[in-house]
Amino acid sequence: MHADTQGQSYPVFALAHLLGFDLMPRIRNWKDSVFYRPSKQAEYEHIDALFGEPGKNVINWDLIESQFRHLMRVAVSVREGAISSSALLKRLRSGSKKNATCTAFREVGRVIRTVQLLRDLSDAPLRRRVTAATNKVESFNRFSRWIGFGNRGVIADNDPVEQEKAMKFNALLTNAVIFHNALDIAEIVRQLLEKGWTIEPEDLAHISPYLTEHINRFGEYSTHELGIQPEAYDPKLDVDFTPLREQDPTAAGFGQAA
Template sequence: MWVWEAVYIIEGLLKNTSEVQPTTVHADTQGQSFPVFALAHLLGFDLMPRIRNWKELTFYRPSRQSEYVHIDALFGEPGRHVIDFDLIESQFRHLMRVAVSVREGTISSSTLLKRLRSGPRKNATYAAFREVGRVIRTVQLLRYLSDAPLRRRVTAATNKVESFNRFSQWIGFGNRGVIADNDPIEQEKAMKFNALLTNAVIFHNALDIAEIVRQLLEEGWEIDPEDLSHISPYLTEHINRFGEYSTHELGIQPEAYDPKLDVDFTPLREQDLTASLGQAA
């Protein structure tokens, strides 16, 4: 049974207890569908996937009488592809109960969408989720078309995710990355250990990059924050995946991590703020 990848991202965000609380979900084309858009919206997340094959997508009208001067062709034949707001209104309380159940952990988002997908197409809950998803995806597509900075952010975010996945696969090179164990517990261990090691190497790379930047600053170089924003922590050339085993280093206490980097990142933050203000205007 196919369940879209964004559902598992949403599941992870719901279980997140850290101080950082993301509100936007990025995914590739496989990470979106009408029910996923609806569920993300009801849970308070902004689903912004990078979608291929736009010519195959449908934009939905709020009513049969709705027509648009410049973009009406996007919505197809007049009077068709209309949102059933009466159905959404009649099922609204049930939709909210389902969303609360997912947020409280009574049912997982993946299980919910499996049930919705396997149920009859005339099921009122499935149909209501589909209608809400049509509304949200149409709005998101229009935002994507009209906002160039948003398109750049979505593309950049998706590229970062894909780079992380490639880096994680490179780290988990043993057995060509294949998890041969049939035990779900052992499979979960392998995935978590790989994620832990991947993040440890990323952290190590970030420390090395920061140290090099500090050395350049001491030598009098001027560091442009725009240049730093293009440096990836997914570096592999300097890493020996088979390791180097020096037992005399086991007792060496590492230096405390210094997070301070004497670089002014204000221009980058101002660019983000300007883009946000432009979008709001």
């Protein structure tokens, strides 16, 4: 499971791990990353400087063990739909440090995040794979925002049901356009193959279905009538106003108010 830099908080790492997901976000600002030691005595010959001062940034395993049942109960609740993951993460982010379960979630997240940071440092192909996957997600999100141009993409309705409808309709329309683009690309490739061109898989890998240049979001309007010369304006009306002048203004309803 991939995410951008904003998706690598400690609670997110903890919840993903408890639900059985391997969270591999793209990580920026490495200089601000904190590595946690498994114990105060743990020292590393070549990378000890990453963990800060000796004896600092140590994982509290006792807390994790004491709260393990609560952690698993929360994870099962999310998996079974008793509580949404977004609501849980919001509660964990704003949770008090005196709450043992919230603190244990952050502690588990520190463990998993430290492991992921070490994996990223030691595995260059993994970093490239994560970057490529994250770029695809960001491209899809940009394309989705481009499709949902109405009201600049802002969902103004406060009703959660209507908000969910807007998001699902936007996702449906986005995927429909992507599918249409994929069909067009496939047809063009077939035409090139029929003409004798050689198309390699590496060539197709550089083609994105998030194409927008050929899409008119605002529709088409007929303008052929713009060239028709209108008739000259005649200010005179062929109407006899004499009967109106002979009427009593008061009776006609045009008199002054008393």
